[in-house]
Amino acid sequence: MAAGGMGGKTYSFKVVLLGEGCVGKTSLVLRYCENKFNDKHITTLQASFLTKKLNITGKRVNLAIWDTAGQERFHALGPIYYRDSNGAILVYDVTDEDSFQKVKNWVKELRKMLGNEICLCIVGNKIDLDKDRHVSVEEAESYAESVGAKHYHTSAKLNKGIEELFLDLCKRMMETAQAEERLKGNGASQSASSRRGVQIVDDELQATPAGGCCSSG
Amino acid sequence: MLRLAEQCLERAKSFIGKNTDPPRHKASSPTKTGHRRVLSDGGGELSPFLPPEVFQRLQTVEAQNTSKKELTPIEQASRLNQKLKANYEARLARLTPGQACQKTSLTLSLQRQMMENLIIAKARQEALQRKMEERRLRLQEEANRRFAASGGMTAEEQEQRTLYASVLEYEQDHDWPKLWKANMKENPDMALVPRLVSYLLSQSDHPVVKLLRKHQFRIYNRLYPIVSKGLPQSPALLLRPSHSTHNLLHSGKVRTWHLEGEEPHPLVTVDRENSFEDLEQFLTQLDWASAHDNQLLSLCLLSFECLNTASSKDLCLSSIEEAFFTPLWHALLALFRYCSLIPCPSLQGSYPYESAVQELKLLVTDYCPQKKLECLVRTLRLICACAEDCRCLHEVDATPRTSAIGADDLLPILSFVALQCQCPQLISECAALEEFIHEGYLIGEEGYCLTSMQSALAYVESAGCFLTGGLAV
Numbered sequence: 001m002a003a004g005g006m007g008g009k010t011y012s013f014k015v016v017l018l019g020e021g022c023v024g025k026t027s028l029v030l031r032y033c034e035n036k037f038n039d040k041h042i043t044t045l046q047a048s049f050l051t052k053k054l055n056i057t058g059k060r061v062n063l064a065i066w067d068t069a070g071q072e073r074f075h076a077l078g079p080i081y082y083r084d085s086n087g088a089i090l091v092y093d094v095t096d097e098d099s100f101q102k103v104k105n106w107v108k109e110l111r112k113m114l115g116n117e118i119c120l121c122i123v124g125n126k127i128d129l130d131k132d133r134h135v136s137v138e139e140a141e142s143y144a145e146s147v148g149a150k151h152y153h154t155s156a157k158l159n160k161g162i163e164e165l166f167l168d169l170c171k172r173m174m175e176t177a178q179a180e181e182r183l184k185g186n187g188a189s190q191s192a193s194s195r196r197g198v199q200i201v202d203d204e205l206q207a208t209p210a211g212g213c214c215s216s217g
Numbered sequence: 218m219l220r221l222a223e224q225c226l227e228r229a230k231s232f233i234g235k236n237t238d239p240p241r242h243k244a245s246s247p248t249k250t251g252h253r254r255v256l257s258d259g260g261g262e263l264s265p266f267l268p269p270e271v272f273q274r275l276q277t278v279e280a281q282n283t284s285k286k287e288l289t290p291i292e293q294a295s296r297l298n299q300k301l302k303a304n305y306e307a308r309l310a311r312l313t314p315g316q317a318c319q320k321t322s323l324t325l326s327l328q329r330q331m332m333e334n335l336i337i338a339k340a341r342q343e344a345l346q347r348k349m350e351e352r353r354l355r356l357q358e359e360a361n362r363r364f365a366a367s368g369g370m371t372a373e374e375q376e377q378r379t380l381y382a383s384v385l386e387y388e389q390d391h392d393w394p395k396l397w398k399a400n401m402k403e404n405p406d407m408a409l410v411p412r413l414v415s416y417l418l419s420q421s422d423h424p425v426v427k428l429l430r431k432h433q434f435r436i437y438n439r440l441y442p443i444v445s446k447g448l449p450q451s452p453a454l455l456l457r458p459s460h461s462t463h464n465l466l467h468s469g470k471v472r473t474w475h476l477e478g479e480e481p482h483p484l485v486t487v488d489r490e491n492s493f494e495d496l497e498q499f500l501t502q503l504d505w506a507s508a509h510d511n512q513l514l515s516l517c518l519l520s521f522e523c524l525n526t527a528s529s530k531d532l533c534l535s536s537i538e539e540a541f542f543t544p545l546w547h548a549l550l551a552l553f554r555y556c557s558l559i560p561c562p563s564l565q566g567s568y569p570y571e572s573a574v575q576e577l578k579l580l581v582t583d584y585c586p587q588k589k590l591e592c593l594v595r596t597l598r599l600i601c602a603c604a605e606d607c608r609c610l611h612e613v614d615a616t617p618r619t620s621a622i623g624a625d626d627l628l629p630i631l632s633f634v635a636l637q638c639q640c641p642q643l644i645s646e647c648a649a650l651e652e653f654i655h656e657g658y659l660i661g662e663e664g665y666c667l668t669s670m671q672s673a674l675a676y677v678e679s680a681g682c683f684l685t686g687g688l689a690v
Contacts, residue, residue: 017624030621045601045662046604046622048624048665049666051662064661066624066668067625069629074673076675077672080668080671080672081668
């Protein structure tokens, strides 16, 4: 299930990591999974697929982080990577204007395919190279706000902002899952139709005012 | 007097004939017609797939072999009567021609005995049937009580009740479920779970197994018209069946496809479009494949409550899945192979990531989605391990934290491995797996590996790496 917030209050979230080739996605996620805990959290698939168990305000969260290939030639099957995702982390390099354009393309596609169900994070990485910055902070932040995403600044090298990014994302995904549960509880009894990312349009329309975290920016 | 006796004898003979014929017929007909079917299909239509009737029969053949069914009273009586008649004929042969009177009395007493036997048997049969009916109702009631809490009744719940009642009925007739349950209670060992399930699946008259066969047959029945008519039209399709029954039928077929492949077939494209439609139509209904798994699982769990823990459930499900998919996989795969098939060029000698390639080659030798997934995961892990080894060789100062493999590296390597694997059916295998993978796996490592493999294959395909290998193969 997309939002696996079943009775036992263990949430299972899928997060995809998108971004151009050299923006540092892999370092970002490796930092996150290695830094706080030990190497056990790295599966034998190394940095491509990572899982992490968290405990946020008493609720267990299982995070599955899917790295994607940045190279254009592997993008044909993008949709099968991010289907059923609860969150997406779109990484760009603050010194590379092009990589920011790529993020914009991803946002468009994700919103088109998954609607407002998915929590988007736009991440400007490599802030340690701020003197070479080519994407302005204002531009990035106002763009993020305009598409209902949140913006973060990180540095995988200096280990800055990464913990906050993931924690914040988890909280937002939990809110979305809880809102979905409430909706299910109130309305259409057991017709749980979130299977394979297929959403009933009515649900979606109601979800936005009921507290969809993404729209609150 | 003599004539009367003769008439009686005639009647007795016809009576015996009537009563002994049906069972004999029943016993011999399935195998006979089965053979005839296979032969006629093999010579005529040239399809590598067994017609649904034969498929079903093959599935149930073991059933007939293994289960020693108890005779009904009527059958018992007709056996008894046959013995009586044999005795009578032996005695008659010993009589001298002058003992006509004795012959008549023998004939009459035979007739009387046979009639009596039949009447008694009929009465017993009826009583037995009444008793069975009563028992059925009682068990149905018991089943209803068990599900009473669930409130409103859907058609599925109704079906489940009926199925559960038949399980209860089965358990009245057989001792082994009780023994197993007691055994499981005494030593709750995980190792027992697969053994129990495989034992259960070997009991062909158990409702779970019957349900499994029914579902398999329904799916095969749908698949057969599509895969049997479509296959000979695409020259590139080459199946490698390992099943002995397939092999028998197969030897002639390969040749025909090759012949057709030599001349451009104007219908190929049209047929492909049609097959896409078929496929689409079929896929929309494919959800039942997993729905069936679920139904089977829940029936299993109802039959053996001791299995109803998270870990036993998984074990149970994988056993069911294996039994369910193994006979169907060829046909399912054929359906998916319509859309995509490309032969690969070959390379020789030792090369990087060879262990991953060898592992991936094993994927097609399994017939169960879960095992295939495990194989995929092993392949990707081997790639990571190979890359790690390689890096350690080249870099003296290797710190694992900064240079672990990410998707940016994984996908190109995976594309290479897929290409080296030289296994044209991988694309279809993955497409089929995607349909049958359990939702729980989609989010996990298995889902990630499958997705990556599909991505790599899509790249390899789009790059046209195979085209030089030629579609003429």
